[in-house]
Amino acid sequence: DAGVIQSPRHEVTEMGQEVTLRCKPISGHDYLFWYRQTMMRGLELLIYFNNNVPIDDSGMPEDRFSAKMPNASFSTLKIQPSEPRDSAVYFCASSLSAGLTLNTDTQYFGPGTRLTVL
Amino acid sequence: GQNIDQPTEMTATEGAIVQINCTYQTSGFNGLFWYQQHAGEAPTFLSYNVLDGLEEKGRFSSFLSRSKGYSYLLLKELQMKDSASYLCAGESYNTDKLIFGTGTRLQVFP
Numbered sequence: 333d334a335g336v337i338q339s340p341r342h343e344v345t346e347m348g349q350e351v352t353l354r355c356k357p358i359s360g361h362d363y364l365f366w367y368r369q370t371m372m373r374g375l376e377l378l379i380y381f382n383n384n385v386p387i388d389d390s391g392m393p394e395d396r397f398s399a400k401m402p403n404a405s406f407s408t409l410k411i412q413p414s415e416p417r418d419s420a421v422y423f424c425a426s427s428l429s430a431g432l433t434l435n436t437d438t439q440y441f442g443p444g445t446r447l448t449v450l
Numbered sequence: 451g452q453n454i455d456q457p458t459e460m461t462a463t464e465g466a467i468v469q470i471n472c473t474y475q476t477s478g479f480n481g482l483f484w485y486q487q488h489a490g491e492a493p494t495f496l497s498y499n500v501l502d503g504l505e506e507k508g509r510f511s512s513f514l515s516r517s518k519g520y521s522y523l524l525l526k527e528l529q530m531k532d533s534a535s536y537l538c539a540g541e542s543y544n545t546d547k548l549i550f551g552t553g554t555r556l557q558v559f560p
Binding site (some may be wrong): 363382 | 483491492493494495498537545546547548549550551552553
């Protein structure tokens with residue numbers, strides 16, 4: 333079975349440009365998470381969805397960031413306009429359930445998108 | 451806020467045993483996850499503890515004390531391929547979120 337798929341794997345863009353990151357979760361998983369990872373701040377949760385509905389976007393840094401999940405097999409994270417401080421690795425992860433019971437399922441991470449904003 | 455603390459870096463020798471500690475606020479979390487992340491790759495699941503005690507999986511074991519807000523990951527018979535970052539993550543109460551520590555970078559030397 334394919335794992336979580338992300339595209340592109342690398343993105344280099346100039347400040348002010350729009351960036352769209354894409355994610356396909358594992359089939360059948362009903363939770364999808366977007367994370368950002370930097371050396372300084374580690375792995376930070378940006379937003380997560382349950383059954384395509386955004387549940388918590390409190391980690392989204394500011395209005396320049398937006399995320400959508402139009403169906404169970406696709407999600408996007410958009411940055412508009414991008415800034416150099418947005419440079420990071422962005423991970424998408426999915427899980428069957430998100431851990432409120434003893435039978436919690438783990439989150440499976442995609443390979444990430446390394447974003448560089450010049 | 452909900453804090454997860456773990457050492458930034460550790461070194462060890464091939465064949466040795468190493469323990470990576472993680473502390474957290476007891477009021478904030480349900481269970482504890484450990485993930486392994488090799489440089490340039492995605493985090494991968496290692497273990498999950500929701501009850502107090504030790505969970506063993508081959509060369510890796512994880513321990514949790516909920517009352518003390520303390521967990522550790524124990525790696526035995528270290529191999530060079532164990533050089534990686536190890537992320538402790540708390541499962542936040544009443545939400546579906548994981549809160550990650552900044553990770554412990556382990557370097558294994560021959």
